[in-house]
Amino acid sequence: MxxxxxxxxxxxxxxxxxxxxxxxxxxxxxxxxxxxxxxxxxxxxxxxxxxxxxxxxxxxxYAQFSLKPKGEYTILICDGTACHMEGSMSLVKAIEEEIGIKPGEVTPDLKFSLDKVGCLGACALAPAMVINDEVYGKLTGEKVKEILRKLKERKEEEQ
Structure with missing residues (x-):
């Protein structure tokens, strides 16, 4: 191309x-x-x-730059001390189960990408993640799956 x-x-x-x-x-x-x-x-x-x-x-x-394509929805999971202690790795597992990618990967359709970051600065909301600049806090694996399902549905409705 x-x-x-x-x-x-x-x-x-x-x-x-x-x-x-x-x-x-x-x-x-x-x-x-x-x-x-x-x-x-x-x-x-x-x-x-x-x-x-x-x-x-x-x-x-600079961490905000990527030389590899990112998804339309860029998911950042905080793995700083507070988030890690509150179970951020269970969020990564939930994402893996729901959309089939691990940190550093992007879905084949380029809809989602996932990265782990050292700190999002949202310690009071631990465990937290950011999707396209929107912060989500006090998460569980099930809440993460629900958020991802809504994003997938929204995407399907737009098509």
């Missing part, structure tokens, strides 16, 4: 091709493609005069 770079060009123009805006550029690219594609890294590198290796360095340093 040959990609057109019109969206990338729009993003680069928005930030006036400034090297110091790389993180904001990468955030928008990721929002557009649900990851940072290798060919887009090369395109940005050429456009900004930055070696692709430096862009990869930034993209791999």
């Amino acid at each position: 040959t990609r057109t770079y019109s969206k990338v060009e729009e993003i680069l123009k928005k930030y006036e091709y400034k090297k110091e805006m790389l993180i904001k550029i990468l955030l928008e690219v990721q929002k557009e493609y649900r990851h940072i594609p290798r060919d887009v890294v090369n395109y940005i590198g050429t456009a900004l005069g930055i070696p692709p290796a430096k862009i990869y360095g930034v993209a791999t340093f």
Whole structure:
């Protein structure tokens, strides 16, 4: 597949091709493609005069970036101390049972992806997860399955 770079060009123009805006550029690219594609890294590198290796360095340093495609629904399970003590691993097991993926994986239809993170900053809601910037707390395995079922239903209704 040959990609057109019109969206990338729009993003680069928005930030006036400034090297110091790389993180904001990468955030928008990721929002557009649900990851940072290798060919887009090369395109940005050429456009900004930055070696692709430096862009990869930034993209791999910050946890919010992904070089692999993420699902339409990106699930983050907190495994920080409070959440772990309150049973965050049972949430991972529930997700595995409901949609069949483990941390670091994405469903074949690219609807869901799952990652474990060190802390979401929602310790009072332990155990917690975030799906596309929406925080869910005080969870059980059954609550997680219910949330995922509703998201699957919503998706089916939209089609």
